[in-house]
Amino acid sequence: MADIKFEITKQIAVLSESPKGWQKELNLISWNGREPKYDIRDWAPNHEKMGKGVTLSNEEMDKLVEVLSTLK
DSSP states (O other): OOOOOEEEEEEEEEEEEOTTSOEEEEEEEEETTSOOEEEEEEEOGGGSSEEEEEEEOHHHHHHHHHHHHTOO
16 A cells, blocks of 8 residues: 655644544645645544545535535
8 A cells, every 4th residue: 555645734623532532633734745635534642543534625625614604
């Protein structure tokens, strides 16, 4: 399996935390040196491990914010 490189360029929010200390976070992450994208996923303490998540472009994040604002 290829080595995946990432850099958390901006930590935006912790959305929740599990009893084991893993946190679901919203961050801006640069994957393999590319332009940072919005990313929602679970992280172990100190970001030493990550769970599955979803990565969104700026346009996708704008659409998500638009849709979520209609739900309340």
